[in-house]
Amino acid sequence: MPAPPLSLIVSTLRSAGCVFAEDEAELLTAAATTPAELTAMVEQRAAGLPLEHVLGWAQFCDLRVAVDPQVFVPRRRTEFLAHQAIELARAAATPQRPAVVVDLCCGSGALGAAVAAALPRLELHAADIEPAAVRCARRNLAHLGGHVHEGDLFTPLPSHLMGRVDVLIANVPYVPSQDVELLPSEARVHEPRVALDGGADGLDVMRRVTAAAPAWLAPGGSLLVETSERQAPHAVEAFTGNGLHALVATSDELYATVVIGSLPPA
Structure with a gap:
């Protein structure tokens, strides 16, 4: 034919x-x-299948990232989060020790892949609760030396990472539960709800991450989350309430908002 x-x-x-x-x-x-x-x-x-699911890949930070069916599709605005993480990881690395980076709620592993591609040496771990996402992330991160773990937030991470993480990326779900049904059908139907639904105000998962993060961060280490402009002040409150110095970074071009929280240096 x-x-x-x-x-x-x-x-x-x-x-x-x-x-x-x-x-x-x-x-x-x-x-x-x-x-x-x-x-x-x-x-x-x-x-109505997302283009990335039809193609089997998404373009992210100049990388072609594999994206399987029922796996969250990385958004272009999240490239801003990736660039913030890359700069922090680059600053944390020394000639004697590569930066330690963890990508929580990793989905396809796009954020971890972007950081690993930008740094010549890196200790990279990623985790997600969705088995399909874990399989996809392993495909994307294996050749970059990344380790992908399956489980809820910090639970599956190896204990030797506690107190050693320089950059903790957590692209948590932040859509309020009542707004999930308002999303385009591409997301609502074809992406896992656990990757979208952030609870009543959209910040439930972020609060869990923020509460546990200080135990995993190295002195001077940073936690980065993407959020909406409207949610950012509440996210900052959660960060400061858990002992992190917080700042908000924004990109008008990508319509992106990132909250960065750092532990005091040793």
Whole structure:
């Protein structure tokens, strides 16, 4: 069977509500190995499957990160969180000791991969409660020397990391429970709810992380979380209440807000 013409693919995607139909059509065409595969991929996308799940990868910090079905798709705004973490990890590293970085709620492992790709030496650990995410993260981090653990927040991390973590990245879910149903169907239907739902005000998981983080951080170590602009003041309260010096970093370009909390140096 012949491949569908690009114009027909664009028309199909546009009719399905894809805003960037032309770009998506080109990506699908380049990814498909046969006309039948291309037709199937276009049908999946038109039916509402996230483009990244159809392609099997997402672009993140100039990396192509594998993203399996039912795994949280890394957002472009989260690249701001990655850049903040990279700078802190770079500052923490010494010629004698690489920085120790932990990526909690790691999903596909995109954040850990971005940090590892930017630093020549790194001790990297990642963790997620979702088995599908753990399998995906292991694929993305294995060649970078990362260790991926399955379990709830800090529970599966090796105990030798306590008091040694220089940079703790926690891209926790922060959508308030009542707002999850308002999300686009791509997220609501095709991503795990545990990766989206942050509880009544969206900050339940963040508070759990913030309460436990000081025991894992090295002196001078930092915890970074992404949040909304509206939630940031409440996140800062949680950070300072647990002994962390907190600041808020924002990116107007990416519409991103990151709260960074640091332990005092030794």
